[in-house]
Amino acid sequence: MIKLSEISTRPPSDVDEKKLKKLTDDYEERIGKLNEILRAAQKHSLLVILQGMDGSGKDGAVKNVFKDCTPFNLSVYAFKKPTEIEFAHDFLWRVHQQVPAKGDIKIFNRSHYEDILIQRVHKWIDEERVAKRMAAINAFEELITFDNNTTILKFYLHISYDQQEKELKERIDEPDKHWKHNDGDWKERESWDEYMRCYEYAINESKIPWTVVPVDERWYRDYIISKKVCEALEAMNLEYPK
């Protein structure tokens, strides 16, 4: 059982920043090469789930970690507020449609976990539904793992309350970040503690484990995520078809 308040949002004090940045470059390059073989072999797939509070750096992680990948078989899907037709179905309906085919990498920027996060924080769903949805999520993730050779990597981007304030302010102050500004983010920030409680539940009740990524320093975020992604691709023992 993890408790987010006990996990630092900063890199360990004894790490060598320069060395880790060099390692990150290596991982990113290897990810690019492994992605080519994944595409050619068409036997496995990779699903990367990114969750975190506004300003925790989900977009930046995608941009950096996969920068050496061709887009032939890699794509990002950003889950927003459900559409009318999506609302007329179960919460996993739109999610299931987006899972990667064999040979593909899919990145979920936000995901089905929102359906037990924002919806729970605002009490749009009751606790019974939360528990049933959590069980459905576990069954769904198991399904795509055993029946489609999908490796699922889940990252919770762990940002501090103070760091989030800085990030959100930058969106107001810097012209090239202004398009990301959203009053709603400041509103959600008021429910910080409740969000942490709901994230802890999601992380602790998940059968497929999460990686809690300290993101106050972006270079450390990229190091952790690129390392995990690279190792997951290597564990597939990918080979070009004969």
Add this chain to the structure above:
Amino acid sequence: MIKLSEISTRPPSDVDEKKLKKLTDDYEERIGKLNEILRAAQKHSLLVILQGMDGSGKDGAVKNVFKDCTPFNLSVYAFKKPTEIEFAHDFLWRVHQQVPAKGDIKIFNRSHYEDILIQRVHKWIDEERVAKRMAAINAFEELITFDNNTTILKFYLHISYDQQEKELKERIDEPDKHWKHNDGDWKERESWDEYMRCYEYAINESKIPWTVVPVDERWYRDYIISKKVCEALEAMNLEYPK
């Protein structure tokens, strides 16, 4: 635990055929009216799953039972051999896309159960995968039930070995049935006992119950299915919106 060999494929001997046919007409008419309210209310949905050996009368059941329904919110999806892109995903990927939206009736002519029937009979999948798929099916059906107010009705169209022969022969002899003739059906017939064993497993391991429908007499098939469908729609307590 049901055993198909112990269940008759014929109507009980004491039923009044004329009376049941009259009741069937009534049920079908009520289904048509309830379907209108279902569409207007947009709160519930109905999924009807039809499974059975070739010639067991799945098409005829659809044609008769829903003959008084408008097609605005009712449709049939016939599952055939998966396409290349479907094969590159888990077995429920294509199925989940077809579940009914709130306000709709969807009829599955064959279904996700084929993935533990024909695939198991021919040993395209091992027994471990069969068990995992069965668990995934139960979780999936539970999901659309609790998260989208979907009522699921599952019908196994129970035909005798001899009756199937008659039906398949008619497809050769009668001009308006000839388009349905398929050499593959006669091939599958050779695995009859194995199919029965796999159907029994699917029926017995399902959390949401099946109705075993004796279909050697088509009028009795229509009576049983229309009765169940009508009762399920009535149990929704549908009302036109105020």
